[in-house]
Amino acid sequence: QVQLLESGGGLVQAGASLRLSCAASGRTFSNSAMGWFRQAPDKEREFVAAISWSGDTYYADSVKGRFTISRDNAKNTVYVQMNSLKPEDTAVYYCAAPRVKILIPRVPSMVGSWGQGTQVTVSS
Numbered sequence: 001q002v003q004l005l006e007s008g009g010g011l012v013q014a015g016a017s018l019r020l021s022c023a024a025s026g027r028t029f030s031n032s033a034m035g036w037f038r039q040a041p042d043k044e045r046e047f048v049a050a051i052s053w054s055g056d057t058y059y060a061d062s063v064k065g066r067f068t069i070s071r072d073n074a075k076n077t078v079y080v081q082m083n084s085l086k087p088e089d090t091a092v093y094y095c096a097a098p099r100v101k102i103l104i105p106r107v108p109s110m111v112g113s114w115g116q117g118t119q120v121t122v123s124s
Contacts, residue, residue, distance in 0.1 A: 002026050003024065004023070004024055004025075005023045005024075006021065006023075006094070007118065009093060010119075010120070011123065013122070013123050014085060016085050016122070017082060017083045017085065018082045018085065018120060019079060020079065020118060021079050022078045023075075023076060024076045024078065025076070031053050032101040033051065033052045033098050033102065033103060034069075034095070035051070035104070035105035035106070035111070036080045036094065037105075037108065037111075038093045038094065039094070040090060045094070046060070047060050048060055049063065049080055050069065050104045050105055051078065052104060055071070058104055058106070066084045067083070086122060087123070087124045088122075089122050090120060090122050091120060093119075096111040096115070097113040098112055
């Protein structure tokens with residue numbers, strides 16, 4: 001029952017940076033893990049990064065060292081800082097809350113709430 005509102009996508013050149021934000025509703029945000037997924041055209045939605053209720057972080061191998069997920073519980077917001085962007089990062093990015101709060105959302109079937117998606121396009 002978490003409502004998610006995303007922002008921050010855009011068109012950038014390879015090597016540039018973007019910061020995506022996801023504002024969550026509900027007083028239970030601080031007790032919930034959160035994640036980011038992405039989906040390119042004609043591809044399955046894939047895991048990007050996640051953060052536990054206590055702040056532990058998890059990343060797909062493809063983004064390790066370049067992306068950083070964080071959260072600000074006082075603002076009910078989760079972020080992903082994306083550096084050194086590559087054309088392969090081009091996708092619609094979705095914020096996600098898990099169906100079970102304490103579980104890390106690493107696959108779409110674990111997600112209970114999705115953001116609307118924000119387009120990230122990296123040109124080369």
